Amino acid sequence: MKILxxxxxxxxYKASIRIKSDxxxxxxxxxxMSMNPFDEIAVEEAxxxxxxxxxxxxxxxxxxxxxxxxxxxxALAMGADRAILVKSDTEIQPLAAAKILKSIAxxxxxxxxxxxxxxxDTDNNQVGQMLAGLLNWPQGTFASKMEFHENGVSVTREVDxxxxxxxxxxxxxxxxxxxxxxxRYISLPxxxxxxxxxxxxxxxxxxxVDVSPRQQTLHVTAPLKRRSGVxxxxxxxxxxxxxxVQVI
Amino acid sequence: MKILxxxxxxxxxxxxxxxxxxxxxxxxxxxIDLLIIGSDCEKVAKQAxxxxxxxxxxxxxxxxxxxxxxxxxxxxxxxxxxxxxxxxTGATTFGKNILPRAAALLDVALVSDVIKIITPDTFERPxxxxxxxxxxxxxxxxxxxxxxxxxxxxxxxxxxxxxxxxKISERIPNALSRFEYQALTQSMxxxxxxxRIIISGGRGLKSAENFHLLEKIADxxxxxxxxxxxxxxxxxxxxxxxxxxxxxxxxPDLYIAVGISxxxxxxxxxxxxxIIVAINNDPEAPIFQVADFGLVGDLFKILPELQNELDK
Numbered sequence: 001m002k003i004l005x006x007x008x009x010x011x012x013y014k015a016s017i018r019i020k021s022d023x024x025x026x027x028x029x030x031x032x033m034s035m036n037p038f039d040e041i042a043v044e045e046a047x048x049x050x051x052x053x054x055x056x057x058x059x060x061x062x063x064x065x066x067x068x069x070x071x072x073x074x075a076l077a078m079g080a081d082r083a084i085l086v087k088s089d090t091e092i093q094p095l096a097a098a099k100i101l102k103s104i105a106x107x108x109x110x111x112x113x114x115x116x117x118x119x120x121d122t123d124n125n126q127v128g129q130m131l132a133g134l135l136n137w138p139q140g141t142f143a144s145k146m147e148f149h150e151n152g153v154s155v156t157r158e159v160d161x162x163x164x165x166x167x168x169x170x171x172x173x174x175x176x177x178x179x180x181x182x183x184r185y186i187s188l189p190x191x192x193x194x195x196x197x198x199x200x201x202x203x204x205x206x207x208x209v210d211v212s213p214r215q216q217t218l219h220v221t222a223p224l225k226r227r228s229g230v231x232x233x234x235x236x237x238x239x240x241x242x243x244x245v246q247v248i
Numbered sequence: 249m250k251i252l253x254x255x256x257x258x259x260x261x262x263x264x265x266x267x268x269x270x271x272x273x274x275x276x277x278x279x280i281d282l283l284i285i286g287s288d289c290e291k292v293a294k295q296a297x298x299x300x301x302x303x304x305x306x307x308x309x310x311x312x313x314x315x316x317x318x319x320x321x322x323x324x325x326x327x328x329x330x331x332x333x334x335x336x337t338g339a340t341t342f343g344k345n346i347l348p349r350a351a352a353l354l355d356v357a358l359v360s361d362v363i364k365i366i367t368p369d370t371f372e373r374p375x376x377x378x379x380x381x382x383x384x385x386x387x388x389x390x391x392x393x394x395x396x397x398x399x400x401x402x403x404x405x406x407x408x409x410x411x412x413x414x415k416i417s418e419r420i421p422n423a424l425s426r427f428e429y430q431a432l433t434q435s436m437x438x439x440x441x442x443x444r445i446i447i448s449g450g451r452g453l454k455s456a457e458n459f460h461l462l463e464k465i466a467d468x469x470x471x472x473x474x475x476x477x478x479x480x481x482x483x484x485x486x487x488x489x490x491x492x493x494x495x496x497x498x499x500p501d502l503y504i505a506v507g508i509s510x511x512x513x514x515x516x517x518x519x520x521x522x523i524i525v526a527i528n529n530d531p532e533a534p535i536f537q538v539a540d541f542g543l544v545g546d547l548f549k550i551l552p553e554l555q556n557e558l559d560k
Contacts, residue, residue, distance in 0.1 A: 214357035
């Protein structure tokens with residue numbers, strides 16, 4: 001079984017967010033970029049499945065500009081076998097991303113597609129579910145545990161009320177949550193090895209899928225700042241204040 | 249404007265996310281239908297009829313929908329929803345699981361986590377963990393939205409049913425997935441999404457046992473108990489306690505953060521609370537930048553004092 005893992009290059013989770021002065025978006029130049037943390041968990045899970053003999057090959061895919069090769073190389077250094085970059089110089093929205101992944105899945109026939117449950121830039125939480133719908137495959141979203149059985153996988157999902165476990169027939173789409181695993185550190189020899197691995201660049205036009213935007217971002221603004229508050233001496237003073245503002 | 253709302257429920261009661269979504273829908277139009285997908289869910293349907301803003305309650309009651317799995321539920325949403333101009337649901341794990349799949353089946357985009365309706369096709373939504381707000385215009389014929397429940401008040405239920413009940417006989421089997429089991433946290437305290445007061449603990453609590461200190465205060469205040477990601481990862485609290493960008497987004501009247509440093513991911517989930525209290529031994533902790541009231545000191549000393557003061 002092949003595993004396809006979709007990854008996205010995003011502003012690093014520790015970087016501070018600056019809004020462009022013309023209000024058209026968030027500044028991404030001269031900002032540290034890295035692999036979306038949820039996708040890193042997806043790559044790690046795929047590699048662990050292969051290491052346990054549950055998969056023959058881990059293919060990572062991203063849809064972005066040339067610079068995204070760096071992010072794909074990171075996944076290769078973690079242990080993925082080969083990479084595909086669907087090259088696009090314009091923003092790819094979730095439905096378009098799902099259509100591109102469907103097209104690649106039809107070429108590669110993976111038994112499992114893993115994705116992070118959401119990207120920490122646009123926070124959409126959509127692509128995995130959309131892809132599963134387009135392929136008519138089962139979906140296991142927000143996964144914190146996966147267990148393989150014959151012809152299927154049990155996926156434990158983090159839901160609002162607690163945990164829910166589903167059985168999915170393969171092939172399936174699984175989106176990863178934070179507690180599924182802890183991604184490994186990358187060693188120097190593996191960074192060197194990753195340079196030798198195959199990274200194929202496919203122009204987005206060659207896939208002949210409809211990637212037209214369905215949403216237009218009119219502008220981006222900073223959220224309202226909270227007024228800074230007061231430091232209190234002790235619990236008694238706190239209770240007095242809370243009673244004064246009538247919240248207790 | 250014909251609006252369809254996918255209701256969230258557990259076959260027994262209608263979840264409050266639905267009430268908040270109804271309020272968002274009333275800003276778009278008055279022809280609001282509610283879709284209930286479940287099994288043995290007559291009680292939910294009856295309750296839904298009490299929502300004053302809802303015109304029709306559509307009920308698909310069949311054993312194939314017992315666990316509301318995305319594979320057939322999304323297919324039904326797409327089938328019923330194609331006659332509507334809007335399809336809405338709450339941006340909870342339930343809505344986030346089903347609605348994007350239904351959107352793909354209808355070949356339309358979805359606007360996630362709507363916090364404001366500006367015009368019938370333009371919406372505000374947070375991006376980058378709430379560090380930026382995007383104004384987004386939908387270009388599709390059918391507009392699909394998931395609603396951030398904290399941004400809209402809950403619609404009220406009346407004494408008498410106003411909506412008409414209509415059965416949907418469409419039965420879509422699901423051969424792709426099946427429900428195995430669930431482990432839901434049982435608690436007598438209010439749910440995080442609905443609590444007026446929340447007391448949350450972070451890594452500073454140091455152990456699962458120490459969470460009892462919070463629970464005692466929570467019970468005294470009628471509050472819910474939450475946790476930061478760090479506390480959940482460390483095993484101090486179950487996953488459904490998590491407040492933050494990737495956990496629950498809450499906006500109670502009072503949020504008390506105990507031993508929480510205030511990582512961006514956590515702030516994204518609680519910074520719209522009306523009053524924020526921070527208790528932390530690090531005076532430089534970012535949580536103090538959003539707190540209305542801050543107490544710097546050892547939480548193991550402050551919490552018992554707070555308990556005493558509240559008992560006075």
